[in-house]
Amino acid sequence: MSQTARLRRAFRTDSGKGLTLVAPPFIYALVMLAAPLGTILLFSFWTQDFLTIDRTFTLDNYREALSDPLYSELLFRSLRIAGAVTVVTVLLAFPIAYFVSFHVRPDRKSLWLFLITIPFWTSYLIRVFLWRVILAFDGPVNGTLMGLGIIDEPLSWILYNANAVIITLAHAFAPFAILPIFVSLEKIDRSLLEAARDLGESRVATFFRVTLPLAMPGVLAAILIVFIPTIGDYVTPRLVGGSGGTMIANMIQTQFMRLNNAPMGATLAVIAMLSVTVISLLLVFVTRRWTRGR
Amino acid sequence: MRGPIITLEGVQKYYGEYHALRGIDAEIGQGEFFSLLGPSGCGKTTLLRAIAGFEDISGGRILLDGRDMDGVPPNRRPTNMVFQSYAIFPHLSVAENVGFGLRKSPMSGAEKKTAVGEALEMVGLGGYGGRAAHALSGGQRQRVALARALILKPKVLLLDEPLSALDKKMREQMQTELRRLQRQVGITFILVTHDQEEALIMSDRIAVMFEGGIAQLAPPQDLYRRPASRKVGEFIGMMNFLPARLIEAGNPSVEVEVPGLGRAILEPDQCPMGTGGEISIGLRPESMTLLFDGQNAERVAQGVVEERTYYGDMTYYDIRLDGAPNIVQVSMRNMPGRRVLDRGDRADLAWDARAMVLFC
Numbered sequence: 001m002s003q004t005a006r007l008r009r010a011f012r013t014d015s016g017k018g019l020t021l022v023a024p025p026f027i028y029a030l031v032m033l034a035a036p037l038g039t040i041l042l043f044s045f046w047t048q049d050f051l052t053i054d055r056t057f058t059l060d061n062y063r064e065a066l067s068d069p070l071y072s073e074l075l076f077r078s079l080r081i082a083g084a085v086t087v088v089t090v091l092l093a094f095p096i097a098y099f100v101s102f103h104v105r106p107d108r109k110s111l112w113l114f115l116i117t118i119p120f121w122t123s124y125l126i127r128v129f130l131w132r133v134i135l136a137f138d139g140p141v142n143g144t145l146m147g148l149g150i151i152d153e154p155l156s157w158i159l160y161n162a163n164a165v166i167i168t169l170a171h172a173f174a175p176f177a178i179l180p181i182f183v184s185l186e187k188i189d190r191s192l193l194e195a196a197r198d199l200g201e202s203r204v205a206t207f208f209r210v211t212l213p214l215a216m217p218g219v220l221a222a223i224l225i226v227f228i229p230t231i232g233d234y235v236t237p238r239l240v241g242g243s244g245g246t247m248i249a250n251m252i253q254t255q256f257m258r259l260n261n262a263p264m265g266a267t268l269a270v271i272a273m274l275s276v277t278v279i280s281l282l283l284v285f286v287t288r289r290w291t292r293g294r
Numbered sequence: 295m296r297g298p299i300i301t302l303e304g305v306q307k308y309y310g311e312y313h314a315l316r317g318i319d320a321e322i323g324q325g326e327f328f329s330l331l332g333p334s335g336c337g338k339t340t341l342l343r344a345i346a347g348f349e350d351i352s353g354g355r356i357l358l359d360g361r362d363m364d365g366v367p368p369n370r371r372p373t374n375m376v377f378q379s380y381a382i383f384p385h386l387s388v389a390e391n392v393g394f395g396l397r398k399s400p401m402s403g404a405e406k407k408t409a410v411g412e413a414l415e416m417v418g419l420g421g422y423g424g425r426a427a428h429a430l431s432g433g434q435r436q437r438v439a440l441a442r443a444l445i446l447k448p449k450v451l452l453l454d455e456p457l458s459a460l461d462k463k464m465r466e467q468m469q470t471e472l473r474r475l476q477r478q479v480g481i482t483f484i485l486v487t488h489d490q491e492e493a494l495i496m497s498d499r500i501a502v503m504f505e506g507g508i509a510q511l512a513p514p515q516d517l518y519r520r521p522a523s524r525k526v527g528e529f530i531g532m533m534n535f536l537p538a539r540l541i542e543a544g545n546p547s548v549e550v551e552v553p554g555l556g557r558a559i560l561e562p563d564q565c566p567m568g569t570g571g572e573i574s575i576g577l578r579p580e581s582m583t584l585l586f587d588g589q590n591a592e593r594v595a596q597g598v599v600e601e602r603t604y605y606g607d608m609t610y611y612d613i614r615l616d617g618a619p620n621i622v623q624v625s626m627r628n629m630p631g632r633r634v635l636d637r638g639d640r641a642d643l644a645w646d647a648r649a650m651v652l653f654c
Contacts, residue, residue: 194348195381197368199395199446213385
C-alpha cells in the first residue's frame with residue numbers, strides 16, 4: 001500500500017474525520033490561547049530590569065505579589081465584587097428564566113429569549129457609559145428619588161465605588177445567567193412537578209424539592225459563566241468604579257502599560273487565573289451532588 | 295361493590311371551544327378495579343386528571359369519599375397517581391423517591407425507613423432502596439412509582455396508561471401483578487388505558503369512552519358479550535357485523551333474517567336500544583365454529599375460505615357465505631388432529647343465535 005493511500009484511508013475513519021473537523025479550531029485555540037497563556041506564564045518568572053527584561057528564572061514576582069498588601073487587597077476585592085455580581089445576577093436571572101420557561105406560551109418563548117438579548121445590541125462600552133449617566137450625581141436615579149421626596153440629597157454610594165461596579169456588571173451579564181438556567185428548567189419533565197404535588201407537596205415545597213435541585217446544573221453554569229469573566233473585568237471598574245471599585249485587572253493593566261512591568265503584570269494575571277480555577281473547581285465539586293448522573 | 299368512593303355527577307370539561315368531557319356520570323365502588331377505556335382523545339386521561347385535581351372541571355361535581363373536590367388542590371386529595379412517564383425523580387435514590395410523600399407524616403425516621411422498605415418489598419424491589427433512580431429499567435421505574443403512591447395509603451390510586459411503555463412480556467406480567475397488588479391492598483384502582491385486552495383482564499368494571507362521554511359501563515364479560523352499540527362492539531375485541539332484516543318485532547323477543555346464515559330469534563338483552571339506523575347483527579369470531587368431517591350442528595351455514603391467518607394457537611378464517619355479500623371472520627383453536635383449511639376450501643359453519651347482538 002502506498003503512503004498516500006494509507007493516509008487517505010486514515011482520514012476516512014471516524015476518528016480521522018473527527019480530527020479533520022476539529023483541526024481548524026484546535027489550531028486556532030493553540031495559537032491564540034495556549035501560546036499567549038504560555039508566554040504569560042513564562043513572563044511571570046522573569047523580572048523587569050528598568051528597560052530590559054531579565055530572563056533568569058525567579059519566583060521574586062510571586063513573593064512580592066503575595067506579600068504586598070496592595071495586591072492581595074485588590075485580589076480579594078475582585079473576588080468579593082465578582083462574588084456579589086454572581087449572587088445578584090443569578091438571583092435576578094432565576095425568576096426571569098423561571099417565568100419564561102413555566103409561564104410563557106411555548107410559541108412565545110423564542111420571542112422572549114430574543115427580547116432578553118436586546119441589551120447586547122448595544123456595545124458593552126456604551127452600556128457601561130450609560131450606567132455612569134444613570135447613576136450620576138445629577139442622573140435620573142437621583143433626580144427621580146429626590147423629585148419624589150424619598151431622599152433629600154443625591155445618593156453618593158451608587159457611583160464611583162464597588163456598588164456601581166456590581167450594578168453595571170449584573171446588568172451586563174444577566175442574559176448569560178438567564179439562558180443556562182432557562183435551558184435546565186426547560187429540560188425538567190413537567191410530570192415530575194405534578195408527581196410532587198400529587199404526593200402531597202405544596203407549590204413552594206415542590207419548587208424547593210424538585211424544581212430547584214433539577215435546575216442546579218443550569219444555576220452552576222450561570223454562576224461560572226458570570227463569576228469567571230467578571231473577576232477579570234477592567235472596563236467597568238475603570239469607568240464606574242472610582243478608586244474604591246478598582247479591581248485586580250486594572251492593576252494588571254497598569255503594570256503592563258503605565259509601569260512598564262510586564263513580568264509583574266503576568267504574575268498577577270497567573271495568580272488571578274489560579275484563584276478563579278480553584279474557586280470554580282471547588283464549586284463544581286461542592287454541587288456535584290445535584291449535577292451528577294444527568 | 296361496597297358504597298361508592300367516587301361519584302361523578304355530570305362532569306364537564308371545556309378546553310376553549312373543545313368539549314373534552316360531555317357530562318360524565320358514574321359511581322366507582324370502594325375497592326373496585328375500575329378502567330376507563332377508549333381511543334386516544336376520548337377524554338379518559340382528562341377525566342383521570344380531573345379526579346386527581348390537575349384539571350379544573352367546567353361543570354358538574356366530583357365527590358371523593360362523599361366530599362366535593364371543587365377547588366381542592368392535588369396535594370390535599372386522598373388520591374395518588376402513577377404517571378404514564380412514571381415521573382421518577384431523577385435526582386433522588388429509589389428509597390428517597392418512595393419516601394417522597396412521607397415528609398409531613400408523623401412517623402419517626404426509623405418508621406419511615408421501615409415503611410419504605412416494606413413498600414419496596416411489596417412491589418418486588420426489596421433491597422433496591424440505595425440505587426440511583428436514573429439507573430432503573432422501565433419495569434423497575436413502574437414499580438417504584440407504584441410503591442411511592444401506595445406508601446401513602448390513598449383512598450384511590452389513579453393509573454395513567456401505566457403499562458403502555460413496557461414491552462409485551464413485561465406488560466403481561468405487570469397486569470397480573472397489578473391485579474394481585476390491588477386485591478392485597480384493597481384500594482380502589484382507576485386505570486386509564488386504550489388497550490381493550492388490558493382492561494378486560496384487569497378490571498372489575500370498565501367504562502368505555504368515546505368523544506368525551508361514556509358509551510357503556512359494565513363488567514368485562516357483559517361488555518364483551520353484549521356491547522351496547524356497534525361502536526363498542528368494534529372497539530372491544532373483534533366482531534362481525536352482518537346486515538339483517540327484521541321479520542317480527544315481537545314482545546319480548548325479536549326475529550331477524552340474516553342473509554347467508556338464516557333466521558334467528560333474539561332475546562331482549564341481545565337488543566340494546568339503538569338510534570334507529572340500519573339493522574345489523576354482531577357476532578364474535580369465536581362464537582362460530584367450523585365443522586369438520588361429519589360433525590353436525592343445529593344451525594349450519596356454508597361458505598368458501600377466502601383468507602386464512604395462522605397464529606400458532608389459533609387460526610383465523612375469512613369466510614364468504616353462500617348467498618350473501620358479506621365475509622365473516624371465524625377463529626378456531628388449533629387442536630391435535632384438527633385440520634387447517636386452505637384458501638378456496640368449502641367450509642361448514644355452525645352458529646348460535648344466543649351469541650348474537652342486534653344493533654340498529
